[in-house]
Amino acid sequence: MPIRVPKELPAIKVLEKEKIFVMDEDRAMHQDIRPLEILILNLMPKKDETEVQLLRLLSNTPLQINVDFLHMSSHDAKNTSIDHLKRFYHQFKEVKDKFYDGLIITGAPIEQLRFEEVDYWEELQEIFKWSKTHVFSTFHICWGAQAGLYYHHKINKYSLDQKLSGIFAHDVLTPTWSILKGFDDVFFAPHSRYTGVKKSDIDQTESLEVLVESEEAGLFLVGNKNNRAFYAMGHLEYDRETLQQEFERDQHKGIEPKLPKNYFPNNNRSEVPQLRWHMAASLLFSNWLNYAVYQNTPYDLTDLLEVGKY
Template identity: 90%
Template sequence: MPIRVPKELPAIKVLEKEKIFVMDEDRAMHQDIRPLEILILNLMPKKDETEVQLLRLLSNTPLQINVEFLHMSSHETKNTSSDHLTRFYYQFKEVKEKFYDGLIITGAPIERIPFEEVDYWEELQEIFKWSTSHVFSTFHICWGAQAGLYHHHKIDKYFLDQKLTGIYAHDVLTPTWSILKGFDDVFFAPHSRYTGVKRRDIEESEELEILVESQEAGLFLVGNKNNRAFYAMGHLEYDRETLQQEFERDQLKGIHPNLPTNYFPNDNTSEVPQLRWHMAASLLFSNWVNYAVYQNTPYDLSTLLGEEK
């Protein structure tokens, strides 16, 4: 089944070339079913790339999904045109009275900035608070996961000795959780960050459980025991070349980045990186949509009002 997006969103052309079924608004109006309502808070600089990555993953489900995009009105976006934001994105004030089955909060390349010093932190806190009564299940990614843990559970991030970047093996610790249904005991996933979350801080929370962990990269997936919030520290949504682009970008900036671990064949930057994580990415997001969202969300979303995660 398709994902439903605005008719002229540029991501549609990319997804159609990949034979991914995308339904525009006109065609979707003739579907007599209740689609899932998913909101994506896109905090990444190159929003069009993240749109393609997340829409690709959300398409791997037999359910019809209405997707809307949200950006921070308190932050000036430099890498995405104002025209694109105006045509395809909402501001929080425009959606705050609505209800959603699911919310995805992306990462942002600002890990080294204290949360309170992020220019849109106040607005983001308002969204976090709103989500507890207007969203059934929220999926947080990388910095979005760290920010969510800090806001909802007072769990702070810590600085790593150096940037964690590369492809790492991960162990599934809780295979009985529905979001991990069908996973092998070990899978690969990308990481790209300067900060992390400590295991003992998660263990001290009565509401959270560690679901997936890497011996090299640390925590990967944390779940709220009520199944309504998930925190992924890595970037399963990344494309094959994303880490390469980040590495080359940092080189141009004179940062002298470390080579991404387990990424380039033979550590040779002229060779094409192997894609080893998209199967896990597709399964994780389809499980989230099916089991955490669709199987449990109320038909009348307005009944979420007053509930807490």
């Protein structure tokens, strides 16, 4: 089944070339079913790339999905045109009276800042608060996961000795959780971050559970025990070339980064990186949509006010 997006969104052309079924608004209006309402808060600099990555994963489901995009009005985007934001994105004031089945909060390359130093932190806190009563299940990614844990559970991040970048093996600790249904015991996932969250802090929080971790990369997936919130420290949505592009970006900034670990074959930058995580990415997001969202969300989304906060 398709995902439903604005008719002229540039990501449609990319996804159609990959034979992914994307339905525009006009065609979707003729289907008499209730689609899932998903909101994506896109905090990444290159928003068009993240749009493609996430829409690709959300399409791997038999459900029709309406997708809205949200950006921070309190932050000036430097890598995305104003025209693109005006045409395809909402500001929070435009959606705050709406209800959503699911919310995805992306990462952002600002891990080295204290949360309170982020220029849109006040606005993001409003969205976190709003999501408790207006969203059924929220999926947080990387910095978005760290920010969510800090806001909802007072769990702070800590700085790593150096940037964690590469592809790492991960162990599934709780295969009985529906979001991990069908996973192998071990799978690969990309990480790209300067900060982390301590497992001991999660273990001391009664409402949370560590679901996946890596011996090399640490925590990967944390779940709220009522399925209403998930926190992924890595980037399963990344494309094959994303870590390479980030490495080259850091080089141009004069950071002198190390090669992403376990990424280039034989650590040779001239060789094409192996894509070893998209199967896990597709399964994780389809499981989230099916089991955490579709199977439990109320048909009338205004009932979220009665469901209670997560």
